[in-house]
Amino acid sequence: MPLGDTDIRPASLRALKRVVEHLGTRPHAAAEANPTVATLPVHVDVEGHPHLAGPRRPLPTKIRALAATPITTGADASAIGWSILLACAHARMQYRDLANAAFTENWPGLEFARTHRTAGGRTPRLDAGQELTRQWAKAVTAASYTTRAACTSSPARRTAERTVADLLARMETQPEQWQGKTGAQRRLVLLALAARVLAAASQEIHFSERDWALAAGLARDTVADRLTDLTRGGWIHRTQRAVGPWAATWRVVIHGGGETGSGAVFTPALAQQLHEELECARADIWHARPLGVLGMRVWALLRTGTVPVGELATRLGVCAATVRSKLRALQALGLCTASGRVYQGRSRLIRAATAAGVTGAHADRVRLYRLQSAVFVWWFTTRYQAEDSDALAEWGSFPSPAEAERVHPVDIALAYGATATGPPVEATTWGAAMAAQDRHREADPGSWWELVAAARAALPAADVLAAPHQWAATAA
Structure with a gap:
């Protein structure tokens, strides 16, 4: 019985000999395949501690109850602590949150990090911080692995x-x-x-x-x-x-855009095609002025094969002159040949970005937008929730429009958050702070990363900013 494609193709005599030798062998029953393991992205905070990427989620009710229950004499403190750490890792908490819970708020369920069992009871640890660091790294690693079946069954x-x-x-x-x-x-x-x-x-x-x-x-x-x-x-x-x-x-x-569902x-x-197209769109090379989003579209269409200029112009909805200008730019940056053959691969895009002088353009935009988000949290908190925030005592009030022009962006970037509700943004003050940051970014790009790192380190998690009645929407 043929076990595969029966079309005849050229083959070596050695390969044919191996096939003939195995004709009389019964095929083994295929073993049950293990679920495919998918790895969640792991990020590192400014102090080098790992955490799962994504917005923070509220802890499950059972875990919160477990963390608030004192450890009895016969209870396994290590097992209880591991369950809490694993749930905290899945909730996208960071090490600073765990250190605050273990050593400042003194969660009873994290007793294993503060003490260890001895013959006479529990004795304080001399290396409490190191123990929590080690166990947290293990919990994040374990939480980063999940079966694909679990991801697609809900x-x-x-x-x-x-x-x-x-x-x-x-x-x-x-x-x-x-x-x-x-x-x-x-x-x-x-x-x-x-x-x-x-x-x-x-x-x-x-x-x-x-x-x-x-x-x-x-x-x-x-x-x-x-x-x-x-x-x-x-x-x-x-x-x-x-x-x-x-x-x-x-x-x-x-x-x-349509009357009925497509049934796709x-x-x-x-999903892979979707993520690859978005990853390509985030490449630095498309920040080059001669290319832009249309240059990316021309390059993407040429990846499928050689396409005439007229057909490219028709499919993209632009004139032929625009297509020719994009082709010249792609050729000058080493992304295609004069005949329309495209060079692909991430390394090729990186070299083209270096030649165009736009290396790090997307990362710079990421840092800018994250800093602006951190500043907004501080501005909103100090303006509308001053009585519920330590930001005023620690960093002072958010600058007025005139003061924002004179305040150093490092001070503006020191964000601090608490529960925030209230009216929308005031455009004048917010715009002045953003203008001050943009000028600093252009004048001193070397310090930009440290500036953003300080702002993100002080930015609270999303569920900390949410009122209790919003937790259900946050978890979803």
Whole structure:
């Protein structure tokens, strides 16, 4: 019985001999495949301690109760502490949160970090900080590994996958929507939303314009304009406005751009293609002035094969002269030949970015937007929740529009947060602080990373900023 393709292809005599020798061997029953192990991304804080990437989540009720229960004589403090550490790692907490819980708030469930068992009871540890550091690294490593079956079995995730598959299918049936520069930008904004829906396994997600821009490889102002276009076109819908430090909530309109669902099936290959396109869009090379988003689209279309200039212009919705200018720029930077053959690979894009002088452009935008987010938390807290925050006593009040022009951005970047609710941003003060940061970034780019690191280290987690009645939405 043939076990594979029966089409005849050229083969070596040695390969044919191996096949003939195994004709009489019965095939072994295939062993049950183990679930594929997926690794969650692990980040490192400014002190070098690992933590899982993503927004912080509230701890489960059982874990909070376990952490608040005193350790009895017969209880296994190590096992209880490990359960708490593992849950904290899954909740995207960081080491500083655990150190505060163990040594400042003195959670009873973390007694193993403060003392160890001896014949006469429990004795204080001399290396309490080192023990917590070691166990936290182990917990983060264990939490970073999960089975793919566990990631795809929930009804919420299956719904999210169907939503993304339907969105991508409908996007393919309407290529005229993604023509031109604005069309290419709209496409990237939708792809970034699809990736976030998959990551959150939820149809409604919190997505700030700055985070959206970083995911799509665009500027924040560009994303704000394209969101208006896509909302008006019926592709996406804002279900809730931004409130305090919380970003607005968005969802994909199920029938946006079409009358009925597409019936498309979600596959891992579809998800891989989505993430690869977004990763390419975040490459530094597309910050080069001669290329931009249209240069990326020309390069992406040429990856599928040699395409005439006229056909490229028709598919992209631009004139032939624009296509020729992008081809010349791609050729000058070593990304394609005169015949239209494309050079691919991450290393090739990195070398092209170096030749164009835009190396680190995306990372610089990431640092800028994260710093602005940290400053906003401090501004909002000191302005509307002064009585509930230590920011006034520690760093002073947020500068006025006139003072923001004279305050050093390092001082502005020292963010501190607490529960925040209240009116929206005051444009004059906020704009003055952002202008001061931009000038500092241009004048002293070398200190930019340290500036952002200090701001992010002081920025609280999302669920700390949320009121208790918002925890359910945060967990989702």
